[in-house]
Amino acid sequence: MSASSGFGLDHLPYGIFSVDNDSPRVGVRLGDRVIDLHAATGRPCFAEPSLNAFMALGPPAWAATRAEVTALAQSADPPSYAVGAVRLHLPFEVADYVDFYASLHHATNVGAIFRPGQEPLLPNWRHLPVGYHGRAGTVVPSGTSVVRPSGQLGDATFGPSRRLDLEAELGFVVGVGSALGSTVAHDDFARHVFGVVGLNDWSARDIQAWEYVPLGPFLGKSFATSISHWVTPLAALEAAWTDLPGQEPRPLDHLAPDRARGLDIDVEVLLDGEVVSRPPYSSMYWSPAQMLAHLTSNGASLRTGDLFASGTISGPEPEQRGSLLELSWGGTEPFAGGRTFLEDGDEVVLRYSAPGTSGGRITLGEVVGRIEPAGG
Amino acid sequence: MSASSGFGLDHLPYGIFSVDNDSPRVGVRLGDRVIDLHAATGRPCFAEPSLNAFMALGPPAWAATRAEVTALAQSADPPSYAVGAVRLHLPFEVADYVDFYASLHHATNVGAIFRPGQEPLLPNWRHLPVGYHGRAGTVVPSGTSVVRPSGQLGDATFGPSRRLDLEAELGFVVGVGSALGSTVAHDDFARHVFGVVGLNDWSARDIQAWEYVPLGPFLGKSFATSISHWVTPLAALEAAWTDLPGQEPRPLDHLAPDRARGLDIDVEVLLDGEVVSRPPYSSMYWSPAQMLAHLTSNGASLRTGDLFASGTISGPEPEQRGSLLELSWGGTEPFAGGRTFLEDGDEVVLRYSAPGTSGGRITLGEVVGRIEPAGG
Incomplete structure (x- = not known):
C-alpha cells in the first residue's frame, strides 16, 4: 500500500501543518501532498494554528469548503507540500474530552477480568452509554512519545506502572457548540459533529485499579491521550454508516433506537x-x-473543539480485542509470542480504514506512539 | 456587615467586569468599588476578558502587581466603579476542571448513606486524594441560574432530577502550567497556584447514583458548576494556613506529610x-x-486556567455538612423545617471568610445560584 493510498478525492481530511519554522496553519491531505488552504484561498480561518475557527462555521461552510477543496485538488497546481516535508501538529484545540465505554464486548471482557464470577455487565450498561470526562490538556498528536507514568500501584508503593496499556478508539470532534440548558437531539448529530479522529486512550491498569473507586479513572488515564493528525470530515464517511448490531432492551426514546x-x-x-x-x-x-444525545441530555453545553471518544473498540472474537488487558486476559494469557503489557521502547500504531464514497476505501489518520521509560 | 466588609487592603481579589456594553476587563475589588486595572496601568493583560494572561505571568508578576494595586488603592482617586454598577463575568477561562473528595467527614457520610452496613471509606481513600475530571465548559459564574437537569433516574425512566443538591467547595486556580511528563512537587504549590474561588458543585444525586459505576460521575455533575466572581490571590491567605487535622496512615513521601x-x-x-x-x-x-502533587504525579501537565476543587467541605458535626445529601441523610431526615433536596426557585448562597493578614477577616467571593424548573 503506497503512502498516498486512501487519501484520494473522496477523503480530503483536514489537519494543521507547518514548514520549517513558519506558522502552523490549515492543510488538507491529498495523496502524498498537503494542500496549503490559506495560500490557496486567503481566508483568515485557514491561517489559524487550529481547526477550531473553521469548525465553528458549521455545516454549510464545511460543505462549501469541501466543494472548493475538491475543485482545487483537481486544478493544475494547488499550493502544496510533500507530506514528508511538513511538520504536523495537534489538529484542534481540545475543549472538553469525554470518553465513552460503548463496546459491549470490551465492557463484558473488562467486567469478567476485574470481577470474575460475577455478572460482567453492570446494571446501567445497556440503558445508557456510560462515559466520563478525561483530561483535555494531555491530548497529544500522533507521534508524541509517551513517558511511562508513575503512580500508586497499591497502598504502600509508588513507582512506574507495570501494566501500561493502549486502547484503540475512535474520537468525534464537535464543530458547533450548543447552549447551556439545551439538549442536542439524536438527529442533530451532523449539525454539531465535524469529523472523526483515530484515538489511543493510553491506560495504566495498575494505577487505575487502585484509584478508580468510587469516582472513576483519573491518573490511570490522564497522562496522555493520542489522536491522529488528520480529522476526517463526516462527509467522507457517508458510505460507512451501517446498522448497529442490535440493542436489547430498547433504549429510551431520546436515544432514538x-x-x-x-x-x-x-x-x-x-x-x-x-x-x-x-x-x-x-x-x-x-x-x-446516541453518545452525543446522552452527553447533552442533562443540558450540558457543547463547545467547538469538544472531543468525545468511543471507548475501546473490541469485537466478539479474541483477535478483535482493542486493548492489551483483553488480549492478554488481564496479563494471564500472553499473546503474540509472550506479550502482555507495554514495554519501554514499544511502538504502537493504530490504523483505520472505511468504505469511501467512490467505491474504494479511505485511510483515516493513523495514531503512533512510542513508550519512553519512566522519568527520574 | 456592610457590603464593603472583608474587601479591604489585605484582600484585593481579582475579577472580570464590564460597564454597560463595553469590553470585559480585569478589575480588583476594594470595599464597594471595582478598580479598573487597565485604565489605571495601561497594561494589555488587564484589557483581556479573562485573568488567564495575567495569571500566566507567574509569582514575581503577581507580587509586583499586588504591590502596585495596594499603592493605587491608597491613592487619591484610582479609576473605579461602584460594584453595584458593573457586570461581573467568569473570572478566567477554565482549562481542565478536576474535583477532589478531600473531606474525611464527607466521604464517610456518603459511604454510610450509599453503602449502609459496610465500611464507609473505600480502601484507597486514606492513601491518596481521590479525584476525577469534571466538565470545564459548564463552569459558570456566580449568579447564573441553574436549570434542573433531566436524566435517567433508573433503568426505565427519564425525567427531571428529584434529588438536586449543592456541594460547598473551595476551588484552586492554576496560573502557571507545567510540562507534560514532569511532576509538580508538593512544595512548588505557590509557584503554580494563583488563588482560590468559592465553588458550588451542583449534583443530581439520582442521575449520579444510576450512572456512576464503574467510570464515575458524569451527567449527575456536568450540567453546571458555579464559581465566585472574585479570585482571592494566595497572598491574601497567608494568615489562613493552619495544621491539618492529622493523616493516618502516613501518606507517601511525595505527598509531603x-x-x-x-x-x-x-x-x-x-x-x-x-x-x-x-x-x-x-x-x-x-x-x-497534596492534591496538586497527586494530580501531576503521573506526569500530567498543567495549563493556565486549570481549576481543581476540594470536594464537598463537611466538618465532623451534623450542622457542618456541606451537601443536602448529608444534611438530610439521603433524604430520610428532613432538616430546617422539612427540607431535603433543592426545590425550583430555591436560592443557594455560599459564603467564605478567612483570617486576613492585618488581623481582621477577609470575605472571599460568594457563590449564588437559583434553581429554575426543568426545560420542556
Whole structure:
C-alpha cells in the first residue's frame, strides 16, 4: 500500500501543518501532498494554528469548503507540500474530552477480568452509554512519545506502572457548540459533529485499579491521550454508516433506537510493526449520535473543539480485542509470542480504514506512539 | 456587615467586569468599588476578558502587581466603579476542571448513606486524594441560574432530577502550567497556584447514583458548576494556613506529610437566606498542595486556567455538612423545617471568610445560584 493510498478525492481530511519554522496553519491531505488552504484561498480561518475557527462555521461552510477543496485538488497546481516535508501538529484545540465505554464486548471482557464470577455487565450498561470526562490538556498528536507514568500501584508503593496499556478508539470532534440548558437531539448529530479522529486512550491498569473507586479513572488515564493528525470530515464517511448490531432492551426514546446507526470502520492495532488485533468499529453497541444525545441530555453545553471518544473498540472474537488487558486476559494469557503489557521502547500504531464514497476505501489518520521509560 | 466588609487592603481579589456594553476587563475589588486595572496601568493583560494572561505571568508578576494595586488603592482617586454598577463575568477561562473528595467527614457520610452496613471509606481513600475530571465548559459564574437537569433516574425512566443538591467547595486556580511528563512537587504549590474561588458543585444525586459505576460521575455533575466572581490571590491567605487535622496512615513521601498545611476558611451555606450549615475548611483531610502533587504525579501537565476543587467541605458535626445529601441523610431526615433536596426557585448562597493578614477577616467571593424548573 503506497503512502498516498486512501487519501484520494473522496477523503480530503483536514489537519494543521507547518514548514520549517513558519506558522502552523490549515492543510488538507491529498495523496502524498498537503494542500496549503490559506495560500490557496486567503481566508483568515485557514491561517489559524487550529481547526477550531473553521469548525465553528458549521455545516454549510464545511460543505462549501469541501466543494472548493475538491475543485482545487483537481486544478493544475494547488499550493502544496510533500507530506514528508511538513511538520504536523495537534489538529484542534481540545475543549472538553469525554470518553465513552460503548463496546459491549470490551465492557463484558473488562467486567469478567476485574470481577470474575460475577455478572460482567453492570446494571446501567445497556440503558445508557456510560462515559466520563478525561483530561483535555494531555491530548497529544500522533507521534508524541509517551513517558511511562508513575503512580500508586497499591497502598504502600509508588513507582512506574507495570501494566501500561493502549486502547484503540475512535474520537468525534464537535464543530458547533450548543447552549447551556439545551439538549442536542439524536438527529442533530451532523449539525454539531465535524469529523472523526483515530484515538489511543493510553491506560495504566495498575494505577487505575487502585484509584478508580468510587469516582472513576483519573491518573490511570490522564497522562496522555493520542489522536491522529488528520480529522476526517463526516462527509467522507457517508458510505460507512451501517446498522448497529442490535440493542436489547430498547433504549429510551431520546436515544432514538429506531434511527441509530453505526460506522463500518476497520481498525488495526500494531505492536512494533506486527498486527496484533483487528477490532471492527461496526461491532459497537452504542452509536455516535446516541453518545452525543446522552452527553447533552442533562443540558450540558457543547463547545467547538469538544472531543468525545468511543471507548475501546473490541469485537466478539479474541483477535478483535482493542486493548492489551483483553488480549492478554488481564496479563494471564500472553499473546503474540509472550506479550502482555507495554514495554519501554514499544511502538504502537493504530490504523483505520472505511468504505469511501467512490467505491474504494479511505485511510483515516493513523495514531503512533512510542513508550519512553519512566522519568527520574 | 456592610457590603464593603472583608474587601479591604489585605484582600484585593481579582475579577472580570464590564460597564454597560463595553469590553470585559480585569478589575480588583476594594470595599464597594471595582478598580479598573487597565485604565489605571495601561497594561494589555488587564484589557483581556479573562485573568488567564495575567495569571500566566507567574509569582514575581503577581507580587509586583499586588504591590502596585495596594499603592493605587491608597491613592487619591484610582479609576473605579461602584460594584453595584458593573457586570461581573467568569473570572478566567477554565482549562481542565478536576474535583477532589478531600473531606474525611464527607466521604464517610456518603459511604454510610450509599453503602449502609459496610465500611464507609473505600480502601484507597486514606492513601491518596481521590479525584476525577469534571466538565470545564459548564463552569459558570456566580449568579447564573441553574436549570434542573433531566436524566435517567433508573433503568426505565427519564425525567427531571428529584434529588438536586449543592456541594460547598473551595476551588484552586492554576496560573502557571507545567510540562507534560514532569511532576509538580508538593512544595512548588505557590509557584503554580494563583488563588482560590468559592465553588458550588451542583449534583443530581439520582442521575449520579444510576450512572456512576464503574467510570464515575458524569451527567449527575456536568450540567453546571458555579464559581465566585472574585479570585482571592494566595497572598491574601497567608494568615489562613493552619495544621491539618492529622493523616493516618502516613501518606507517601511525595505527598509531603510533614509539611502539608490546611486552610482556616469558614464557609456558610444559605438556603433562601437562611444559614443551614457552617462547614469549616480547616477540617479537610487532604491539603491543597497534596492534591496538586497527586494530580501531576503521573506526569500530567498543567495549563493556565486549570481549576481543581476540594470536594464537598463537611466538618465532623451534623450542622457542618456541606451537601443536602448529608444534611438530610439521603433524604430520610428532613432538616430546617422539612427540607431535603433543592426545590425550583430555591436560592443557594455560599459564603467564605478567612483570617486576613492585618488581623481582621477577609470575605472571599460568594457563590449564588437559583434553581429554575426543568426545560420542556
